[in-house]
Amino acid sequence: PKAPVRGLIFDRNGVPMARNVPSYTLEIVPDQVSNMDELLDELGKLVKLTEYDLKLFHRDLKRHARFDTIVLRSQLTDSEAARFAVNRYRFEGVELRARLERNYPLKESAAHVVGYVGRISSRDLERIDKNQYRGIDFLGKTGIEAYYEEILRGKSGFDQIETNAHGRVVRTISSTPSVPGKNIYLAIDSKLQLIAEQALAGYRGSVVAIKPDTGEILAFASTPSFDPNAFVYGISNTDYAALRDSPDTPLLNRALRGRYAPGSTIKPFMGLTGLKFKQSPAKKVFCPGFYTLTKGGHRFRCWKRHGHGAMDVHDAIVQSCDVYFYDLAHHLGIDAMHDSLKPFGFGVKTGIDLAGESAALMPSKKWKREARDQSWYPGETVIAGIGQGYVLSTPLQLASATAVLANDGLRMKPHLLLAQEDPLSAEKTLNPPVALGNVIENQQDIPLIHQ
Numbered sequence: 020p021k022a023p024v025r026g027l028i029f030d031r032n033g034v035p036m037a038r039n040v041p042s043y044t045l046e047i048v049p050d051q052v053s054n055m056d057e058l059l060d061e062l063g064k065l066v067k068l069t070e071y072d073l074k075l076f077h078r079d080l081k082r083h084a085r086f087d088t089i090v091l092r093s094q095l096t097d098s099e100a101a102r103f104a105v106n107r108y109r110f111e112g113v114e115l116r117a118r119l120e121r122n123y124p125l126k127e128s129a130a131h132v133v134g135y136v137g138r139i140s141s142r143d144l145e146r147i148d149k150n151q152y153r154g155i156d157f158l159g160k161t162g163i164e165a166y167y168e169e170i171l172r173g174k175s176g177f178d179q180i181e182t183n184a185h186g187r188v189v190r191t192i193s194s195t196p197s198v199p200g201k202n203i204y205l206a207i208d209s210k211l212q213l214i215a216e217q218a219l220a221g222y223r224g225s226v227v228a229i230k231p232d233t234g235e236i237l238a239f240a241s242t243p244s245f246d247p248n249a250f251v252y253g254i255s256n257t258d259y260a261a262l263r264d265s266p267d268t269p270l271l272n273r274a275l276r277g278r279y280a281p282g283s284t285i286k287p288f289m290g291l292t293g294l295k296f297k298q299s300p301a302k303k304v305f306c307p308g309f310y311t312l313t314k315g316g317h318r319f320r321c322w323k324r325h326g327h328g329a330m331d332v333h334d335a336i337v338q339s340c341d342v343y344f345y346d347l348a349h350h351l352g353i354d355a356m357h358d359s360l361k362p363f364g365f366g367v368k369t370g371i372d373l374a375g376e377s378a379a380l381m382p383s384k385k386w387k388r389e390a391r392d393q394s395w396y397p398g399e400t401v402i403a404g405i406g407q408g409y410v411l412s413t414p415l416q417l418a419s420a421t422a423v424l425a426n427d428g429l430r431m432k433p434h435l436l437l438a439q440e441d442p443l444s445a446e447k448t449l450n451p452p453v454a455l456g457n458v459i460e461n462q463q464d465i466p467l468i469h470q
Contacts, residue, residue, distance in 0.1 A: 020154025023173025024119060024442075026200030028133055028163060030209040031237075031437055036133050037164065039119035043095035045103065047076075050085040051112030058110065059091075065106060066092055066099040071255055075138065082141065090156060093252045094120065121157065121251050127244040129212050131272040132205070132373070132435065134162015135247035151175070160250065163205065163435060166372050170439060173200035202440040204447075206235035215240035225273040227418035233452040234422070234431030236371070239415075241273040276377045278411040283339045285360075285406035287424060287468050290332045292359040293347045294464040303329040306342035312349065312397055319345050319401050333467065341405050348404025353395060356403060357383040362458035363420040364430070365412060371433045379416055382409040424468060428459030 028037035045066060052058050059076075062068065072092050079089045095103075095115075103115050121136045136157045139147070143158060152158070154175045159165035176197030181189045215226035219242040228238035245262055254262075262270055271277065294300060308326035309318040321327065321341040327334070335343035348356060361367060366381025380386075382403065384395040402408040412420075415433065423430045432453040439448045459465060 021176035021178060021195075021197045022154040022156075023175055023197035024199040025121065025136070025157075025173065026171040026442065027202045028171075029202065029204050030207045030212075031204060031235075032208065032210075033204075034125075034209045036123065036125055036129060036205065036207075036209065038122050038124060040122045041117050042093060042120035043097075043100040044090050044116050044118050045092040045095060046088045046090050046114050046116055048086060048088055048112045048114075049080060049083075053111075055080075058113070062091070062103075062110065062113070065102045066095060068092060071253065075253060078141075082144070088114070093118075123247045125209060126246045126248065128216055129207060129209065129239070130162075130244045130247045131241045131274065132162055132207060132212075132239045133247065134164040134166075135160055135250040136164050137250050138253055153177075157251070162373065163203065166374055167203055167436065171200040171203065174198040199442050202442055203436065204438040204440065205435050206230075206237060206437045207239060207435065208237050211238045212240060214238075216242055216244070223267055223273070225277055225414040227274050227414045229418050229422045229433060231422035231426040232431065234419075234433045235437065235452070236433055236435050239274050239435070241271070241275075241277075243267045243269040245269045272373075272375070274414045275371070275373055276375060277413055278377055278379045279414070280408075280410060281365075281406035281412040281417055283341075283405060284417055284421070285365075285410065285412075286336055286339060286344055288360055288363055288365075288420065289344050289347055289356070289404055290336050291424075291459065291464055291468050292351060292356060293332060294467070295359060295461060296351060296355065298332070298347065298350075300332050300467055303331050304335070304343045304346045305329050306340050308342075310342045310345040310401065312401065317398065319398075333470065336468070344404040345401045348400050349397065351400075351404075353400045353403060354383050354385075356400075357381050357386075362430070363423050364416050365410075365420060369415055369419050369433045371415060372435050376415070377413055379413050380409060380411040423458060424465075427465055428457045428462065430455040430458050 025039060027035060029035055049055065059068065059073065076089060076091050083089055100115055107115065123133060123135065137160045138156055139152060139158055147158070159168040159171065164171065174197060177195045179192040181192060183189055211228060215228070215238045219226060219240060222242060224242055226238055226240040227236065229236055249258060306321055306327040308321050308324050311318055322339070327338055327340045330340045330343045360381055366379060368376045368378045387393055387395050399408050403410050419433050432455055434450065436450045438450060440446070
């Protein structure tokens with residue numbers, strides 16, 4: 020088998036985010052080796068062979084046919100390659116080859132978006148079509164690399180060859196060339212991505228930027244991040260444990276899976292819901308700095324201790340008055356809020372082209388009864404009105420919902436793929452935007468919320 024060249028990944032401006040770079044590998048055909056242990060001992064005197072290298076090799080030895088070529092060591096230095104080359108005659112069944120290695124030039128930047136490739140594991144073998152991976156040792160594990168694996172992978176070619184008793188190639192009988200994978204252009208602007216990540220430096224957080232009229236994701240930052248290059252040939256147990264057990268959870272894609280209380284960012288949507296249910300935009304609610312459901316009952320505090328005074332919906336959004344939205348939520352009820360905010364994407368997956376997205380949570384009476392076997396309480400409705408309590412959102416959901424408001428209620432499906440490119444013909448195929456419908460019934464209410 021002849022492995023295809025994996026497709027490249029670029030940002031919207033052609034900046035490479037995943038590329039293939041030449042690298043020396045040491046490879047063995049087990050069928051041509053009489054004493055494997057002796058061979059490995061002798062090779063270890065010429066090139067550095069770690070316990071991890073040997074562990075992976077012995078694992079692959081069990082998995083592959085004896086006439087298959089198995090990689091013993093990747094990323095040899097020039098001096099290691101030279102040392103083996105002059106001693107090549109001593110090692111039957113061992114070859115030094117130049118292969119293309121996956122490399123991520125932006126390193127930590129956009130690592131959660133691009134993802135990484137890794138060696139095909141025994142678990143991978145249970146789910147993939149082995150015929151499609153003849154001669155291929157790597158596949159996409161996370162991010163875009165995994166989601167668009169079939170596009171990026173390409174198709175293996177084959178040489179039918181005749182060898183002598185020592186495994187030397189005598190002649191090639193027939194040859195079928197491999198088909199390279201397609202290149203991918205993402206909607207990400209790598210410069211904007213870097214600005215977002217620099218703004219988050221030192222913090223755990225996320226920034227998502229979307230073009231409202233198309234749903235294109237321009238920035239998708241999650242910090243802290245990690246260097247995907249460490250995963251290509253297998254990260255050591257020590258290094259992986261450090262990432263996995265870090266209190267900063269750098270492997271967590273916060274933009275996609277982080278579930279946070281949206282807080283006051285939910286108030287424009289609440290204001291729009293109030294207008295939908297015929298609450299007059301001129302209606303004023305007096306804010307003394309707190310809200311109670313019953314006279315002398317529990318006080319739900321406003322952020323402004325001494326209150327805002329009389330607030331209509333415009334002023335309540337401008338000044339982020341909690342009391343106005345406590346009162347609005349109480350009169351709407353949690354089920355009306357759930358049904359009105361869900362079309363914006365709260366509590367549902369956006370459908371972005373990345374695996375593992377969280378739906379987060381927009382609660383309802385039914386949800387609490389099924390999930391907690393408990394009744395819903397009025398006080399829980401009150402705090403849901405300012406995006407607290409059980410209400411949870413991912414940064415992606417919140418950015419997408421805000422884009423719907425900006426786009427006059429037309430909801431576009433968020434997406435990262437901008438275009439595919441055939442590397443042979445250089446022909447590009449654009450990924451068209453997908454409209455999911457208009458979610459604002461009363462268009463006349465939109466200008467007030469925009470204002």
